[in-house]
Amino acid sequence: MPQRILLFQNLGKGWLMVRLGTYTIGIKIPMLLNMSGPQCQTVQLKPLSLLWCPGVIAAGLLGSSAGSALSPDAYRRQHEITVTGDSVPPPFTSFEDTGFPSELLREVLAAGFTSPTPIQAQSWPVALQSRDIVAIAKTGSGKTLGYLLPGFIHLQRVQRNRHMGPTVLVLSPTRELATQIQAEAVKFGRSSKIQCTCLYGGAPKGPQLRELERGTDIVVATPGRLNDILEMRKISLSQISYLVLDEADRMLDMGFEPQIRKIVKEVPARRQTLMYTATWPKEVRKIAADLLVNPVQVNIGNVNELVANKSITQFVEVLAPTEKHRRVEQILRSQEQRAKVIIFCSTKRMCDQLARNLTRQFSAAAIHGDKSQGERDYVLNQFRTGRSPVLVATDVAARGLDIKDIRVVINYDFPTGVEDYVHRIGRTGRAGATGEAYTFFGDQDAKHASDLIKLLKGANQLVPTELQGMAARGGGMGGKFKRWGSGPGSGFGGRGGRSDSNFGGRGGRGGRSESSFGGRSSWNSGRGGGRDSNRGGYGNNGSGWSRARSRSPERFN
Structure with missing residues (x-):
């Protein structure tokens, strides 16, 4: 019946x-x-x-609604949600709980979503109360809709004039992430007739400026390009009342803090601010304390230490530089035909070289900071559609790219730290799927051995004895490379010599080039100089809106 x-x-x-x-x-x-x-x-x-x-x-x-049958505390325990703040509302465990307008629910239904993700379930009720949020969750957790859908509701409430400037501003570290956010805003905002404009470097300003002139509700922007357009006086942020900092940790890591603070100075103090981040280092805590007022903090999982996605099976392989190319080919041959694979290299030169070597057999393509925007868009489209199922990339693709069906990540070169390692492998195992990550580890990476072991154990992964030995010695293998396998099809691993010449220092060169993704100093606008003195010090008058800005310049640790 x-x-x-x-x-x-x-x-x-x-x-x-x-x-x-x-x-x-x-x-x-x-x-x-x-x-x-x-x-x-x-x-x-x-x-x-x-x-x-x-x-x-x-x-x-x-x-x-078995989820909704749970008490709020039971739901939070089940999904590893912890909250901090005053009178935090219970999570929305189903879409019908949200009270979203029917046109928005239709878009959700048509997109095939089954239920809110944990970050959505807990951040939506907070955002709908017009409160500030710090949300800490791994990549692939559904955070984009976590802030976009409440942003749509905010637009309906305030009813501003789009020709006077945008009402919602989303800051993003990379053009790739910015364009993906715009695509989601257009997709889910279509029935609500919401206009969204994307501002990013590496592309002509003319078309972007014409979009602004036609009027827009939402601006998604990289900090560098938005600062350029602000200096041209071609955009007004005086109507912004909903501000989002997406991947805040990455923006700070790339040296965007001065630009972010300069932008925030142009935004009214009376606003709602939402910050989304995958990690919670002291730099992010500092800017959150400065920019947000009495925020509710929503954590998914353990934020006190870096944790890798447990849905990803990690294979760390210690091997000689000369063995890496052969091992890559072995891994690729072991995959299903047309399975999507991302291979990370540390330099643009190696990225191009490896892609050329793999193209004939595996239809590989390369993406890095020296590619034009048109080339990047073409390569990413080829990858998404499966025509080029192997993408060889520098860290430009380590964050932000939301391609849900990536099966394998290969770290041909180990990154500059374990945080970047977590974000690299996080390209697979997204939205509840499983994935595999192969990492080649060599003598020159020995300083990361202990941190990597901690990550592997935290995600219930096998730790190779060679890696344990490197950590115990506090140094390298002395030139003696060994093979190690952690599962079927795994043979050995490691990595060879690497030049970090494509990575600028945090306080390195000045002028910005948003088309260069190769290093941490890319997109830097005068980062080597003094920090922005216009820091926002905020106070609360009980309404949740009052911000009293500090006039005195301060330095950062």
């Missing part, structure tokens, strides 16, 4: 949201049907029974 319909909601345009027992179902029906007609039949969709009628063309789970 089909379960009784307990709740029925017409979302319009053929979409119905119905509650059957303890489950919520989204069904698209092109016309009004007699649900009890003789042509209807019972269809088993475990664990449900559905009454299925002719004309129903799509159906999918919106999420089990």
Whole structure:
């Protein structure tokens, strides 16, 4: 017998949201049907029974309310959510709990989402109260919709004039992430008639300026390009009342702190600020303390230490430089045909060289800071569609790229630290999927051995004895490379010599070149000089909005 319909909601345009027992179902029906007609039949969709009628063309789970049957504390424990702040509202465990407008729920249904991710479930109710948020969650956790959907609701509430300037501003570290955020904003904001403009370097300013002139509700921008356009007086931020800093840790790591503070100086003090970050180092804590007012902090997982995604099987292989290319070919041959693989190299030169060597057999393509925007877009499209299933990249792709079906990540060169390692391998195992990461580790990487072992153990991964030996000695292997395998198909590993000449120092060169992704000093606008003295010191007057800015310049640790 089909379960009784307990709740029925017409979302319009053929979409119905119905509650059957303890489950919520989204069904698209092109016309009004007699649900009890003789042509209807019972269809088993475990664990449900559905009454299925002719004309129903799509159906999918919106999420089990088994989650909503849990108490807020039980839900948080189950999903490793911790919250800090005053009177934190309970999480939304299903989409119907959100109270989002029907047109927005239709977009969610059409996109095939099943239930809010933990970061969405807890950050949405806070954001809808117009409160500041610091959200700390790994990449691939659904944070983009975590701030975009409440941003759409905010736009409906404030009803500003888009021709006077944007109302919502999202800052992003890279153009790739910025364009992906824009794509999501356009996709989910279409039915709400929301206009979004993306501002990033490495592309002509003209088309971006013309979009601004036509009027926009949301601006997604990299800090460097937005600063350029601010200096040209071609954009006003005086209407911004919803500010998002996405991947804040990465923006600070790339040296964008002065630009961020300069931008925030142009934004009204009376605003809502949301900061999303994958890690929680002291630099991020400092800027959060300066820019946010009485924020609610939402943590997914353990934020006191760096943790790798447990859905990723990690293989660390210690091997000689001369063995790396052969090992890469072995790994690629062991994958299913057309499976998507990202290979990370530390230099642009090695990136191009390896891609050339792999192109004939594996249809590889390269992406790095010396590629034009057109070349990057073409390569990423080839990768997304599977025409070039192997992408060889510098760290430009280590954060922000949201390609959900990447099967394997290979660290041909070990990165400059374990934080970048976590973000690199985080390109796989996204949105609940599993993945594999192969890392070649060599003598020159020995200083990272102890931190890497801690990460591996924290994610319940096997630790090679050679890696343990390197950590115990506090040094390298003395030129003696060994093979180690942690599972079927794994042979050996390691990495060869590497030149970090493509990476600038944190306080390195001045002038900005947003088209260069090769190093930490890229996009830096005068970073070698003094820091921005216009720091925002904030106080609370009880309303959650008051900010009293500090006039005295301060230095940063």
